[in-house]
Amino acid sequence: xxxxxxxxxxxxxxxxxxxxxxxxxxxxxxxxxxxxxxxxxxxxxxxxxxxxxxxxxxxxxxxxxxxxxxxxxxxxxxxxxxxxxxxxxxxxxxxxxxxxxxxxxxxxxxxxxxxxxxxxxxxxxxxxxxxxxxxxxxxxxxxxxxxxxxxxxxxxxxxxxxxxxxxxxxxxxxxxxxxxxxxxxxxxxxxxxxxxxxxxxxxxxxxxxxxxxxxxxxxxxxxxxxxxxxxxxx
Numbered sequence: 001x002x003x004x005x006x007x008x009x010x011x012x013x014x015x016x017x018x019x020x021x022x023x024x025x026x027x028x029x030x031x032x033x034x035x036x037x038x039x040x041x042x043x044x045x046x047x048x049x050x051x052x053x054x055x056x057x058x059x060x061x062x063x064x065x066x067x068x069x070x071x072x073x074x075x076x077x078x079x080x081x082x083x084x085x086x087x088x089x090x091x092x093x094x095x096x097x098x099x100x101x102x103x104x105x106x107x108x109x110x111x112x113x114x115x116x117x118x119x120x121x122x123x124x125x126x127x128x129x130x131x132x133x134x135x136x137x138x139x140x141x142x143x144x145x146x147x148x149x150x151x152x153x154x155x156x157x158x159x160x161x162x163x164x165x166x167x168x169x170x171x172x173x174x175x176x177x178x179x180x181x182x183x184x185x186x187x188x189x190x191x192x193x194x195x196x197x198x199x200x201x202x203x204x205x206x207x208x209x210x211x212x213x214x215x216x217x218x219x220x221x222x223x224x225x226x227x228x229x230x231x232x233x234x
Contacts, residue, residue: 003168003218004159005044006178006206007033009058014234019088020053022061029203029230030058034065036225037170046163047074048171050082058203059172073170081155084174085148087125090132090139095124122234126198133190145190152180160210175200181208185217196220202232 010026012019022030037044049059056078063073099106108120131137133145143151155177163169179197182188185208188196200206200221207219223231 001209001211002160002163002165004156004163004181004208004210005168005170006181006208007058007062007170007172008175008178008200008202008204008206009050009052009054009172010061011202011232011234012054022054022057025230025232026054026058026202027061029226029232030061031065032230033203033205033225034062035069037062038066038069038071041071043168044073044170045167046169047076048079048082048159048169049076050084050173050177051078051080052083052174055083055172055174059170062170062172079155079158079171081151081158082171082173082177083151085132085145085176086139086142087129087176089142090128090137091125093140093142094128094131094137095121098124098127129194129198130191133194148176149180149183149190152177153184156181156184156215160215165211178206182206182217182220185215199233201226 009022010029011023012026013021013023047059047063049055056076059076063076066073095109099109105120105124108116109124111117111120128137132139135145159169159171175197178200179193182196183193201223203223203226205219205222207222209216209218
């Protein structure tokens with residue numbers, strides 16, 4: 001039996017001009033995880049990361065902290081299929097349209113109160129995501145939910161085929177691909193799977209084990225390596 005340790009990237013720069021940059025807390029979350037992995041002494045045979053900066057940099061900080069603790073990790077292999085769905089692009093395209101239809105949402109997005117504005121942004125994002133997976137949005141050239149799900153399945157298959165029997169691989173990706181991996185294991189509906197993506201903590205661990213074509217979920221959204229104050233969702 002082989003093991004795939006899926007890790008959601010550390011906290012990125014939500015609300016900033018460039019989301020795809022780890023925050024200071026995201027760096028610390030990543031390094032804490034690396035030190036924790038080293039302390040456990042479990043063999044890691046391969047390290048993969050999605051193509052985004054936040055994914056690759058999380059893997060780099062994990063490896064650096066593990067090395068500082070005396071446990072060298074394999075070189076990082078980038079795997080494009082485990083990129084996140086186009087959440088930021090969809091939000092930019094559709095949030096203004098949702099706000100035009102909903103005066104209450106528009107007021108929240110325009111609020112000078114950071115907390116109120118943040119809640120409105122998350123509400124709008126959730127609405128966009130729900131309509132996206134239902135196929136209710138004109139996404140233009142952006143990826144559809146069906147294409148995203150198929151892409152992630154290809155990425156997981158690539159990793160499993162490359163690693164073979166008895167291997168333990170680590171992969172840093174995002175909430176969307178992890179939720180699709182869990183869906184594949186448990187046969188969940190699309191709506192449930194999307195909700196899973198919304199509760200995955202930064203630098204959390206979800207563990208899959210596989211033998212041949214059989215894939216089993218052994219752990220979901222584990223954060224025991226983080227202090228409660230360091231657990232973030234966004």
